[in-house]
Amino acid sequence: MQPPAKVPLAPPSLPARGLAGPCSPPADRGWVWLTRHTALRAARSTSRANGLSAASYSPSALRRLLSSLAILEQRDGKLNHGSLSAITAAKKLGGPVHGFVAGDNIKGVADEAAKVDGVDKIIAVDNAAYEKGLAENYAPLLVENIKKGGYTHIIAGHTAFGKNLMPRVAALLDSQQISDITAIENENTFVRPIYAGNAIATVESSDATKFITIRGTAFAPAEVGSGSAAVEDGVDPKAEALAEWVSEDLAKSDRPDLATAGKVVSGGRGLKSKEEFDKVMLPLADSLGAAVGASRAAVDSGYADNSLQVGQTGKVVAPQLYMAVGISGAIQHLAGMKDSKVIAAINKDGDAPIFQVADVGLVGDLFEKVPELTEKLKSSS
Amino acid sequence: MSALRILVPVKRVIDYAVKPRVNKAQTGVETAGVKHSMNPFDELSVEESVRIREKKSAPVEDICVISAGPPKAQDVLRTAMAMGADRGVHVEVKDGEELEPLAVAKMLRAAVDKEKSNLVILGKQSIDDDAAQTGQTLAGLLGWAQATQASAVKFEGDTVLVTKEVDGGAETVKAKLPMVITTDLRLNEPRYASLPNIMKAKKKPLVKMSLSDLGVANERRLKVVKVTEPAPRQGGGKVEDVDGLISKLKELGAI
Numbered sequence: 001m002q003p004p005a006k007v008p009l010a011p012p013s014l015p016a017r018g019l020a021g022p023c024s025p026p027a028d029r030g031w032v033w034l035t036r037h038t039a040l041r042a043a044r045s046t047s048r049a050n051g052l053s054a055a056s057y058s059p060s061a062l063r064r065l066l067s068s069l070a071i072l073e074q075r076d077g078k079l080n081h082g083s084l085s086a087i088t089a090a091k092k093l094g095g096p097v098h099g100f101v102a103g104d105n106i107k108g109v110a111d112e113a114a115k116v117d118g119v120d121k122i123i124a125v126d127n128a129a130y131e132k133g134l135a136e137n138y139a140p141l142l143v144e145n146i147k148k149g150g151y152t153h154i155i156a157g158h159t160a161f162g163k164n165l166m167p168r169v170a171a172l173l174d175s176q177q178i179s180d181i182t183a184i185e186n187e188n189t190f191v192r193p194i195y196a197g198n199a200i201a202t203v204e205s206s207d208a209t210k211f212i213t214i215r216g217t218a219f220a221p222a223e224v225g226s227g228s229a230a231v232e233d234g235v236d237p238k239a240e241a242l243a244e245w246v247s248e249d250l251a252k253s254d255r256p257d258l259a260t261a262g263k264v265v266s267g268g269r270g271l272k273s274k275e276e277f278d279k280v281m282l283p284l285a286d287s288l289g290a291a292v293g294a295s296r297a298a299v300d301s302g303y304a305d306n307s308l309q310v311g312q313t314g315k316v317v318a319p320q321l322y323m324a325v326g327i328s329g330a331i332q333h334l335a336g337m338k339d340s341k342v343i344a345a346i347n348k349d350g351d352a353p354i355f356q357v358a359d360v361g362l363v364g365d366l367f368e369k370v371p372e373l374t375e376k377l378k379s380s381s
Numbered sequence: 382m383s384a385l386r387i388l389v390p391v392k393r394v395i396d397y398a399v400k401p402r403v404n405k406a407q408t409g410v411e412t413a414g415v416k417h418s419m420n421p422f423d424e425l426s427v428e429e430s431v432r433i434r435e436k437k438s439a440p441v442e443d444i445c446v447i448s449a450g451p452p453k454a455q456d457v458l459r460t461a462m463a464m465g466a467d468r469g470v471h472v473e474v475k476d477g478e479e480l481e482p483l484a485v486a487k488m489l490r491a492a493v494d495k496e497k498s499n500l501v502i503l504g505k506q507s508i509d510d511d512a513a514q515t516g517q518t519l520a521g522l523l524g525w526a527q528a529t530q531a532s533a534v535k536f537e538g539d540t541v542l543v544t545k546e547v548d549g550g551a552e553t554v555k556a557k558l559p560m561v562i563t564t565d566l567r568l569n570e571p572r573y574a575s576l577p578n579i580m581k582a583k584k585k586p587l588v589k590m591s592l593s594d595l596g597v598a599n600e601r602r603l604k605v606v607k608v609t610e611p612a613p614r615q616g617g618g619k620v621e622d623v624d625g626l627i628s629k630l631k632e633l634g635a636i
Contacts, residue, residue, distance in 0.1 A: 171521030
């Protein structure tokens with residue numbers, strides 16, 4: 001167990017009650033009754049009460065204490081820092097947190113991950129067969145390591161990698177995954193948006209092993225600090241890969257990554273063509289140091305690459321500033337950006353739904369207003 | 382290469398253009414009297430299956446659409462048949478009794494066995510639950526190859542090349558049949574069913590069965606504690622010009 005300071009979920013009154021111990025039976029019994037619902041609390045209170053009355057906990061609560069495995073992503077020997085959000089979520093659950101990485105020549109990634117604050121151990125599997133994250137062999141690999149570690153919670157980002165992999169792993173262990181969560185209520189209960197974020201569901205899982213993908217914007221990535229977690233070789237079942245990686249075509253960009261950028265400028269159908277999109281949006285992005293996003297209409301019309309799409313079916317972003325240019329604000333688009341801190345909108349239609357959510361709106365022709373804005377931002381900085 | 386027997390799971394969901402409302406009891410979303418249609422990603426799956434046949438990129442023996450849901454799920458099966466699917470299977474589930482993705486995948490595994498399918502094409506997610514799991518779960522249960530978020534599907538001899546949408550761009554993988562593919566928006570543009578085809582679809586075979594016919598139960602692992610409206614966001618009003626925009630953004634600490 002970590003020291004209580006690192007697991008601040010329990011109400012402050014609990015330790016005091018716990019320490020009152022067997023001398024105060026009614027209070028103590030009440031507390032045990034309350035806590036034995038959840039293995040998490042049982043685990044915490046055991047450590048707090050110094051094994052005070054372990055026998056009074058239900059056996060099932062003690063049989064399997066909470067521990068989490070956070071699946072970390074890497075590419076070409078570089079740790080994906082966005083995937084460290086999984087560690088943040090795992091820390092919120094309490095209990096030991098292990099990180100998992102696999103790929104070709106993984107040592108550097110594992111050593112870096114071992115420095116992340118709050119990680120107790122990094123499980124690393126060095127095998128080029130896992131480099132591209134093919135679910136067909138990566139899933140059995142995870143299954144073996146989950147079995148060995150006896151984890152109660154497996155957490156990955158709701159990214160292309162996590163979405164592809166996790167349901168397959170969950171299926172192999174007969175567990176119903178909980179997708180794209182935005183909050184953790186307790187170790188069984190999670191909050192997730194449904195219907196493009198138009199409703200928020202709280203769900204309670206009865207599975208012994210919980211598979212969870214998390215919304216990155218809801219859990220800040222854990223910091224690479226000065227930790228020194230042990231790095232341990234994982235089990236490698238060397239399962240056959242039924243699929244083969246052929247090639248990739250990744251958009252190269254010097255601008256910040258869309259999913260994690262502090263500022264995002266996003267263009268829609270109002271940009272009219274790819275040339276105009278590049279001419280208007282890219283200088284604006286550079287004047288703000290922002291990532292570029294797009295609505296589905298802009299992507300479908302070929303103005304912007306599909307990987308830039310913000311919305312229910314694209315990326316979900318929650319930057320400090322989201323500037324929507326020539327975007328009407330359909331519900332599918334809002335699903336991807338309405339948790340942004342500040343939303344600004346520029347649109348020539350004053351009745352566009354985007355203005356209902358925008359903190360600041362400007363009605364006008366984007367082909368005039370955006371270049372003017374870009375100039376003024378440049379000259380003021 | 383053996384002829385393709387394609388299974389296409391489709392789901393009836395609240396129409397994508399409708400803004401869903403949480404019900405008063407906070408147990409779910411109001412569905413009564415709300416327009417429903419086929420999950421948009423499932424339209425892409427049906428379209429792709431029909432195109433594989435039309436383009437003769439691989440020999441297609443059968444395109445079977447399947448849906449689990451209340452009696453009205455038959456409407457989306459008929460739509461899929463009007464788009465070109467050969468036949469439909471309706472797994473009847475009581476109104477209001479939802480299946481979780483794991484249960485759907487188990488049902489589909491049984492259907493794959495029954496129908497001797499060697500390719501399953503699903504949407505990448507349904508726009509109601511937004512779980513994005515069923516295809517991958519099914520592939521795991523079957524022990525088949527999977528290609529998720531497909532933007533292009535190409536047949537080369539007995540292998541299938543699939544270009545997938547991934548974070549930051551695209552990735553291409555190849556696998557031998559049998560396999561599971563999930564569709565992404567860029568894959569194709571679904572056709573509209575023409576009136577003559579809608580009429581013809583009424584005569585295509587539609588088999589009704591129950592979960593128990595497929596040897597599966599609706600086992601729920603997740604309990605919905607509550608469903609609430611998201612915190613409303615208040616618009617902050619409009620400004621007159623670019624200077625006003627900049628000063629407001631500075632005031633809000635956004636720049």
